[in-house]
Amino acid sequence: MTDSKSNYTQEWRMAAYLEAEWSDFLFGSSKIDDTSFDPLISHVYPSFYQEIARLTKQWLGEKEILPQKYLDVGGSTGRTMYEIYHCLSSLNELVLVEPSSKFCEWSRKLLLKSDDLVSIPVVCTPQKPDYAKSLNRPNPLQESQSKLICIYEAFAESVPRPKEYFDLITCLNVLDRHPNPKSLIQILHDLLTSSGMLVFASPMDFDDIYTPDRSQWVSNLNSLFEDKLWNTVADTNVFYDFRYSNRQFTRFSSQVIAKQKK
Numbered sequence: 323m324t325d326s327k328s329n330y331t332q333e334w335r336m337a338a339y340l341e342a343e344w345s346d347f348l349f350g351s352s353k354i355d356d357t358s359f360d361p362l363i364s365h366v367y368p369s370f371y372q373e374i375a376r377l378t379k380q381w382l383g384e385k386e387i388l389p390q391k392y393l394d395v396g397g398s399t400g401r402t403m404y405e406i407y408h409c410l411s412s413l414n415e416l417v418l419v420e421p422s423s424k425f426c427e428w429s430r431k432l433l434l435k436s437d438d439l440v441s442i443p444v445v446c447t448p449q450k451p452d453y454a455k456s457l458n459r460p461n462p463l464q465e466s467q468s469k470l471i472c473i474y475e476a477f478a479e480s481v482p483r484p485k486e487y488f489d490l491i492t493c494l495n496v497l498d499r500h501p502n503p504k505s506l507i508q509i510l511h512d513l514l515t516s517s518g519m520l521v522f523a524s525p526m527d528f529d530d531i532y533t534p535d536r537s538q539w540v541s542n543l544n545s546l547f548e549d550k551l552w553n554t555v556a557d558t559n560v561f562y563d564f565r566y567s568n569r570q571f572t573r574f575s576s577q578v579i580a581k582q583k584k
């Protein structure tokens with residue numbers, strides 16, 4: 323577990339995540355035009371998070387669920403929570419858990435504060451990110467007595483809430499960074515209410531560093547969810563763009579599923 327903490331503290335990785343999640347605000351980037359991407363001034367666009375929020379709203383509507391308590395597991399720098407906050411007005415408590423202290427620091431800066439962002443790491447080479455002042459920033463989420471927003475430096479294993487507490491949980495692209503995928507699903511099952519919904523995604527880009535037990539590497543997320551415990555609400559795929567360095571991109575295709583408890 324300590325590995326997954328330290329792996330998310332390097333500055334080049336911070337640069338890559340800030341770009342993947344917030345490039346539209348920080349750099350004013352627009353949707354990628356595949357024919358003319360200038361690696362020195364262009365950025366990947368965070369459409370993954372907008373699409374996840376749109377799908378989540380649609381699936382909740384189809385099941386007539388009005389969620390109040392929301393959890394994002396492995397929330398990195400906060401873009402999923404930002405999109406869900408803006409999409410679902412029924413929420414009165416939004417909780418993000420993320421084991422990396424650096425990611426938590428950035429999610430607090432981006433989601434809860436209004437300060438100018440003067441020194442943001444920008445994708446350059448893995449050895450040396452650049453630093454820049456942001457062009458713009460997201461407006462902070464509005465906290466109130468009827469809308470609590472909590473960001474915890476914590477693993478999924480230690481979410482500071484009781485069992486069966488959340489009626490919406492997202493856990494996106496965390497599975498293949500977890501040492502024990504089956505136990506992660508069990509933890510999410512414990513945290514979800516009986517009428518709630520889990521939105522779960524992964525590109526299944528498994529690696530021995532994160533998941534040494536290869537018997538847990540799967541190629542379809544449904545194989546991790548026991549039929550006797552879960553119903554499938556939806557099953558689709560969404561692109562997730564990531565830029566490791568100025569000339570190295572990966573376009574993942576995340577399988578995105580929605581599940582309810584039986």
Ligand SMILES: C[S@@+](CC[C@H](N)C(=O)[O-])C[C@H]1O[C@@H](n2cnc3c(N)ncnc32)[C@H](O)[C@@H]1O
Nearest residue numbers: 326330396397398421422477478494495496499
């Ligand atoms: C590939 S990133 C995905 C981040 C974000 N959810 C997204 O979709 O862009 C994986 C994230 O999972 C987090 N993570 C790793 N192990 C975790 C665990 N046991 N519990 C919660 N989060 C974890 C990492 O710190 C990292 O932020």
